[in-house]
Amino acid sequence: MEAHVERLEKVWAEPGGIVTFLTTVDHKKIGIRYLFTAFAFFIAAGLEALTMRAQLARPREDLVSPETFDQLFSLHGTTMIFLFVTPMLSGFGNYLVPLMIGARDMAFPRLNAFSYWVFLASGLFMYSSVPFGLAPNDGWFNYVPLSEKAFTPDHNIDFYALGLIFLTISTTAGAANFIVTILKLRAPGMSINRMPLFCWAVLTTSFAVVFALPSLTVANTMLELERKWGFHFFQSAHGGDPLLWQHLFWIFGHPDVYIIFLPAVGIVSSIVPVFSRRSIVAYEWVALATVLTGIVGFGVWVHHMFATGLPQISMTFFSAASFMIVIPSGIQIFAWIATVLSGRPVLKTPFLYVLGFIVVFVIGGLTGVMFAAVPFDQQTTDSYFVVAHFHYVLFGGAVFPILAGIHYWLPKMSGRMYNELAGQVSFWLVFVGFNLTFFPMHVSGLLGMPRRVYTYPDGLGWDAYNLLSTIGAFVLAAGILVIVLNVLWTLRRGAPAPADPWGGNTLEWSTSSPPQHFNFPVIPIVRSADPNWDVDDRRQDALRLERGELVLADGHQTLATTVLEGEADEELHMPSESIWPFVLALAFSVVFVGLLLDLHGLAIFGCVLVAGAIAGWHRPQRELQDQ
Amino acid sequence: MTSVAYARRVTEPTAEAAPRSASNGWWGMLILVATEATLFVVLLASYFYVRFKTSGGWPPEGIADPKLLRALVMTVILASSSVFVHVAESGIRRGRQRALVLGLAAAFLLGLVFLGLQTWETVVVARDFTPRTDAYGSLFFTITGAHSAHLVAGLLLVAWIQLRAWFGAYSARRHLGVQMAAIYWHFVVAVQLAIFVTLYLTPRL
DSSP states (O other): OHHHHHHHHHHHOOOOHHHHHHHOOOHHHHHHHHHHHHHHHHHHHHHHHHHHHHHTSSTTOOSSOHHHHHHHHHHHHHIIIIIIIHHHHHHHHHHHHHHHHTOSSOSSHHHHHHHHHHHHHHHHHHHTTGGGTOOOOSTTTTOTTTTSTTTSOSTHHHHHHHHHHHHHHHHHHHHHHHHHHHHHOOOTTOOGGGSOHHHHHHHHHHHHHHHHHHHHHHHHHHHHHHHHHOOOSSOGGGTOOHHHHHHHHHHHHHHHHHHHHHHHHHHHHHHHHHHHTSOOTTHHHHHHHHHHHHHHGGGOGGGGOGGGOOOHHHHHHHHHHHHHTHHHHHHHHHHHHHHHHHSOOOOOHHHHHHHHHHHHHHHHHHHHHHHHSHHHHHHHTTBHHHHHHHHHHHIIIIIHHHHHHHHHHHHHHHSBOOOHHHHHHHHHHHHHHHHHHHHHHHHHHHTTOBTTOSOOOSSSSOHHHHHHHHHHHHHHHHHHHHHHHHHHHHHHHOOBOOSOTTOOSSGGGGSOSSOOTTSOSSOOOOOSSSGGGOHHHHHHHHHHHHHTTTOOOSSSEEEEEOTTTOOEEEEEEOOOOOSHHHHHHHHHHHHHHHHHTTOHHHHHHHHHHHHHHHHHHHSOOSSOOOO | OHHHHHHHHHHOTTOOSSOOSOOHHHHHHHHHHHHHHHHHHHHHHHHHHHHHHOOSOSSOTTOOOOOHHHHHHHHHHHHHHHHHHHHHHHHHHTTOHHHHHHHHHHHHHHHHHHHHHHHHHHHHHHHHOOTTTOHHHHHHHHHHHHHHHHHHHHHHHHHHHHHHHHTTOOOSSOOHHHHHHHHHHHHHHHHHHHHIIIIIIGGGO
16 A cells, blocks of 8 residues: 555655746646635735725715726726636635546646636736726726727726736636536546536536636627727727627626636535535535526626616516526525534534525525516616625625635645634624625615715715725724634644544545645545545545555546546546646737737737747657547 | 456446547537637627617628628638548548548648638728728628638647648547547638628628
């Protein structure tokens, strides 16, 4: 047994240092990078939000100028959606999916490294606008005609549009990687109906990315063609139509809500059974509801446009579709509640965040049902009621599960236990702070306060609610600060974590904490949807390790299985470290900087670099490559 | 192979030896094509959206109906290249290196001819209207331009596979690169068919 493990250690060892930093393809390192980088953007977006709340604390405040305020809310929304929540969940997916399905890496390890570098580069690209005072300033959905050259002549919108096109490369490559990994690399015996619900969520989300993001890319490309080369798509004076932007944006934008929400739901479905000490109720229904939400999410985009004067018939259709989406969400909520009620719940920090999620998300869901009714929507759209609603569904629906996931998987990732008391304190600060911030916004919205105003006169009855929101925002920030300090403390001082501190049901808990580079000394064989609770199967794994069966130690090897049944199919040789993903991301950065600054020569030079980097990446090598 | 044989015995005792499901690369290329195809669906949908929002004629006043002949010849040329890609792929599946090399070469040349004709077409059309004329012009040039960009990527890909084929990189057993290039090429051809129908035929309906 030792001999096998030693051999694996030798095969998978990385030299370390700066070279490994730039060349590693280890999905766990890449996953943790995603998490750290995305969290850094979360802190930035949080500081932007605090500045806005400080400005709105009382009437006629003049902490920031109206122009700065425009940039603050645009950057806050763009960051939260594109640079925090989506990549944060990619980070969890990267780290967890191979571990949960019993694989040793992602299907395309180098593409995975490339996705991260492009995410980092595009994030820095967008944020490089801040020091110049040129941050995006037309809101996160960037409606035309305001974002046309005539009305926003400076580079603000170019940072937004080109940055998002750049980021799309990362997100799409990541999604393709997740799909192939989940379809092909599951442990033998893990048929698709035994797959962890988190993987169902990631799979659905990835398909949604593949079909939703092109719409965003087309919209932003058209906008840049208009702004830089004088094309016409959105200008009615030249035969275009400004509503085309809204359609294209929301055809992407609403599926994106589920791209954000579903992986978060997957985290919840991972945590609920473990802390209820039983399998999840109605596994098949939850999996089906996940897929159904992803599909129906493509048919509801017009409910963002109920106030734009569309024909009654299309509004009725989209209103009905929006009501319909309640059904799969309801199935999931009831499955979780049934699991909690019929189990023996253990109230640790991750589970507290999950319970907080259920409460907050149900409130957000209720106001969501109200918006599906066209007349109500037309009265309250673009008011603070909308701001309250989408923070309840997005902060409640995505950030609470993310915070739960941070506490739940931190012992696995770091090998150390966090401080439970600090964890619980952070939960109550976040929960109280969140509700104090966003619940009053329902009221100020109904009282008529429009979103995105940089200040307001007194005497409108909004003062108290705004002050409460501002106080809440700072309480919430204190909660986040406690989490950051707790994580830092854990990394330095936390007690060593056992392999399976929670009694988890999925395969990541069968590895050491933190997992070895090759994840599993022996490829596990799975016979149920809760494989880590099948004690006998895991004992069989250990016996097979001693016999040297399914150890696969001749290079970076893992096992491919069939798509549906999960039957062992072939041994795969995975690619190892490479500098090319980093170089290719750098080459793309040159292209986008060239486009941004109208330096066409630089952009063309960048394209040549891109082609060169792709050729370098794929140049034939003597060793056997993954086919 | 002992380990895999062992796992097979556990999960499915009657399995045959060769891998049964499609490889990772095949899936990866399929997903790339799916997302790129969606891109063209969105572009063509935008074309129809603007068209149906336009009152009056289509193409708008002052722009003649698109000329069919050259576009038809181009489409036929590109469509025929798909046949040669298929010859190359099915050839290497039986280990025929000559079929692979010649098939890819023919497809590459036909693609190059198409690109030449497309450039000519663009120059001719630009005498009538440009992307800056109006939304119709913008959509026309954006859609054909996006297709040309994808064709260039396809030509580079086929050239690369061709180069590797000369060095004997592919065999009856191992030819994933050829399969992937073929999927991409067929996709580029299919997009041209959709473009021909949308941009050239439907204005005459």
